[in-house]
Amino acid sequence: MIKFFRHIRKSLIQENKMGKYFKYAIGEIILVVIGILIALQINNWNEDQKILKRENFYLDSLLDDMRSNLLEIQEDINGNYQIIKSCDSLLLLANEGTYAKLNDERIGNLIISLGEYSKLQLEQGTIEEIIYSGSLQTIQNESIRGFVVDWERDFIEIKEMEKFARQFQEKYFSILDTFLPYYKFDFVEKKYTDEVRDIYFSHMELLNTVGNIRFVAKRLINNYKEKLDEINVFITNIKNELDQ
Numbered sequence: 001m002i003k004f005f006r007h008i009r010k011s012l013i014q015e016n017k018m019g020k021y022f023k024y025a026i027g028e029i030i031l032v033v034i035g036i037l038i039a040l041q042i043n044n045w046n047e048d049q050k051i052l053k054r055e056n057f058y059l060d061s062l063l064d065d066m067r068s069n070l071l072e073i074q075e076d077i078n079g080n081y082q083i084i085k086s087c088d089s090l091l092l093l094a095n096e097g098t099y100a101k102l103n104d105e106r107i108g109n110l111i112i113s114l115g116e117y118s119k120l121q122l123e124q125g126t127i128e129e130i131i132y133s134g135s136l137q138t139i140q141n142e143s144i145r146g147f148v149v150d151w152e153r154d155f156i157e158i159k160e161m162e163k164f165a166r167q168f169q170e171k172y173f174s175i176l177d178t179f180l181p182y183y184k185f186d187f188v189e190k191k192y193t194d195e196v197r198d199i200y201f202s203h204m205e206l207l208n209t210v211g212n213i214r215f216v217a218k219r220l221i222n223n224y225k226e227k228l229d230e231i232n233v234f235i236t237n238i239k240n241e242l243d244q
Contacts, residue, residue: 055138056242058130062144063238065123066231073231076118077224080217086113087214094201100194107192111180111200114172114213117165118220120158127151141241147234154230158223165216168209175206 090110093099099107127148130136139145179199185191192200200206 051138054135055140058126058135058138059144059238059242061126062148063235063242065126066235066238068123070228070231070235072120072122073224073228076120077221077228079116080118080221080224083114083116083217084214084221086110087210087217090114090201090210091207091214094207097201099197099201104190104192107197111176111192114169114210117169118162118217119166120155120162122155124151141237143237144234144241147230147237154227158220158227161216161220161223165213165220168212168216172206172209172213175203175209176200179203 093102093107093110102110130139130148136145136148139148180196
């Protein structure tokens with residue numbers, strides 16, 4: 001093709017047709033420019049396709065992570081409802097003074113049940129990869145990008161409440177250690193004697209701690225539910241983006 005163009009130029013010069021030569025030269029330049037522009041356009045299209053493919057990969061991964069996180073958060077909500085239920089039962093028994101009527105197993109289960117506490121174990125590998133690999137701009141949707149950026153910050157309050165929950169539960173069992181004879185449990189039929197019950201259900205600091213555990217569990221449920229709503233909206237945004 002290059003030899004062909006050279007042959008035309010040479011012929012025009014030899015025939016002293018300079019006007020036609022210049023027109024031809026300009027046309028040849030235009031063709032070259034058009035060729036370059038087409039090549040750049042194709043290259044840009046290829047790059048755009050690579051970015052789109054990468055973005056879709058991240059969106060699919062985010063979708064999987066968030067679905068797992070919904071299950072994890074719901075599980076923690078259920079766990080905190082159980083804690084509240086146990087706290088209510090213990091405080092009601094203390095208030096009404098009916099704890100002597102409960103069998104040993106039931107009252108023991110209630111007392112020990114406050115040892116469970118929440119600590120979200122969330123899937124956030126995709127979010128971390130997007131941020132730390134410098135791929136944030138790969139996500140075109142501003143709402144999705146903003147959610148990714150704010151992910152860690154949005155859990156600050158939840159982490160603080162989980163910390164309070166652990167502190168109150170540690171305090172609760174620390175108080176129990178002062179009067180509950182665990183060392184006898186393998187050797188006696190009735191572990192929670194009348195004496196132990198009287199101490200437990202009249203111990204003001206202990207009962208206040210039970211109340212604090214209940215309060216924090218309720219706050220955590222509210223925080224978890226808010227996060228569930230936010231993640232559900234996030235999932236909807238991702239689905240809409242993938243469907244485009």
